[in-house]
Amino acid sequence: MPSVLWFRRDLRLADLPALLAAADEDGDVLACYVLDPRLEASAGARRLQYLYDALRDLRDGLDGRLLVTRGDPRTRIPEVVRSVGAASVHVSEDFTPFGMRRDEQVRDALGDGVEWVATGSPYLVSPGRVTKSDGTPYKVFTPFFDAWRRHGWRSPAESGRDSARWIDPADVSGVASVGDIPDAGETLDLPAGEQAARTQWREFVEDGLAGYADDRNRPDLAATSRMSAHLKFGAIHPRTLAVDLGRGKGGQAYLRELAFRDFYASAVTHWPRSTWWNFNTAFDAIELDDGPDAQAAFEAWKAGRTGYPIVDAGMRQLRESGFVHNRVRMIVASFLVKDLHLPWQWGARWFLDQLVDGDMANNQHGWQWAAGSGTDAAPYFRVFNPTTQGKKFDPSGVYVKRWVPELADVADVHNLDADRPKDYPQPIVDHGQEREEALRRYNAIRG
Structure with missing residues (x-):
């Protein structure tokens, strides 16, 4: 039948x-x-x-x-x-x-x-397969990763167009077809679909995999695979990627990122509430800003008008392309929750609205990592200094200048004290002061 x-x-x-x-x-x-x-x-x-x-x-x-x-x-x-x-x-x-x-x-x-x-x-190891010895799920990544690697995964399935005898939809009655597949009117910065995914992966394996471990945190370099949207929609399976990774430094660093994808999927499966609520419920009591000033700060963050170059570059990349480099995602997330004291859910919702690769598990738990409220979260006292992060990961300012054209002629985009263009905003907050305020609020809920 x-x-x-x-x-x-x-x-x-x-x-x-x-x-x-x-x-x-x-x-x-x-x-x-x-x-x-x-x-x-x-x-x-x-x-x-x-x-x-x-x-x-x-x-x-x-x-x-x-x-x-x-x-x-x-x-x-x-x-x-x-x-x-x-x-x-x-x-x-x-x-x-x-x-x-x-x-x-x-x-x-x-x-x-x-x-x-x-x-x-959609995962190398489906949620629920990797658990502790007592059958409960992991809440911390490192032991999950060890057990995940021991569990292993199957080789890619040998399937393709000729694997089945396909029924022609023209011969099917009783179901309304959409006719032409619609169009959203957007231009993607990379092509979509299975053929594009496989081509992109082959190019990364040839040209980028060996240097991935050393360069993946550099937004000024084309050092990442850009496979996240393809994985989100299943245009390629992570098994297809894993089989090409080998045991080199770059391949093992990439495998670890695939493990994080499985870890967050497991967290959402076992704790579905964590998609929009704090995984660590102690953070329900943290003091957050609200009202017109908070909303104005949020709009400046969304628009890339905070006065902090690496933050603004990331937010403009997101708004203009639907993608933002992972290191920069962490920087802009830290800025929202720890410099502006705004709910991580505001940022998570904006990311889901803008990202091509917006994935509920990865996005929400990535934001909770930055906020300190999630599984295996960043320590509460870790507050990214946007200036230091910019100097370290975009040392020549190539990334910032690409996305913030007002700074194209500035010699040092990470030191604007004496060289800030008139059409580029002053910092909307003082990072040093807001860091201390963030620590005060975090310490208050620690008890």
């Missing part, structure tokens, strides 16, 4: 276990994607653009044999199943709070007559 392969965060054909499982049913396979209005409404425009571009790439990879429909999956997936008389629905398992609720509801809507088959996940 036919089966349905429902694509979600796995917009690819290579290394896709769910495809092999669907093809193993010994029947034809209908590939489908459901544009959920709830997700379209909550996603930033750039993430939608990546999604739409990746869907077009996937459809091309299937020679047009991808059914794209819009609506509530609780009604659309049963409609798709009925339209082809499918006996099963195959998916890659989703571990986000929203995705888990949605899948449970769709399974209930399908009833007992249709088999629900979840095979694989």
Whole structure:
């Protein structure tokens, strides 16, 4: 009998276990994607653009044999199943709070007559697989990392376009197709989809992997892989990356970043409340700023008009490109929560609105790390000095000058005391004073 392969965060054909499982049913396979209005409404425009571009790439990879429909999956997936008389629905398992609720509801809507088959996940090691000896989840990364490496993962799945006999959506009746896949009207700084992901990864392995450990914290260098958006949407699986890493210094540093991705996914799976609330509930009592002055400071931060060059460069890169270097993400996050004393949730929400690679687990727990309230968080007393960080990681000011053109002719962008252009703002706060204030507030909740 036919089966349905429902694509979600796995917009690819290579290394896709769910495809092999669907093809193993010994029947034809209908590939489908459901544009959920709830997700379209909550996603930033750039993430939608990546999604739409990746869907077009996937459809091309299937020679047009991808059914794209819009609506509530609780009604659309049963409609798709009925339209082809499918006996099963195959998916890659989703571990986000929203995705888990949605899948449970769709399974209930399908009833007992249709088999629900979840095979694989977006992670090297799926959440729940790596636990302590007593079965409880890890709250600290280092022991998680050790256990994660011992657990290991499978080799890439040998799947592709020819793995299944695909049903042509033109032959399917009873399901409303969207016709043309929409466009969000955004221009991405890197192409989207499986083919772009695989090309980008090959280039990084050849040219960037060896130096990754030494250069990955330098925003002035093209030293990172830029694979985060591809991983977010599943245009490539981390297994495909891991198999190329080897045992060198650069490869092992990259593997550690993939482990952090799995660690944060595990945290959100076990503690879904931590997506928007402090993981460490002691931080619920911390004093935060609010009101018109706080909002004005937040708007200056969003616009890249704080008067701190490395912070402003990062925020302008985010606003203009939908990406910001990871080291700079930490710097701007620290500035928001520890210099401006604003809720980390404000920054997390803005990032999700702007980022192409906005991922709920990575984004929220990255922000909680900066705020000191999350799993394995930065110590409360660690307050990034934006000037020192700029000097260390952008020593020649190349990164700052790229994104803050007012400083293009300044000799030392990290020392503007005597050379601050008139069209560039004065610092909106004094870092030394705000550091002391942040420590006062942190000490107050320590008790």
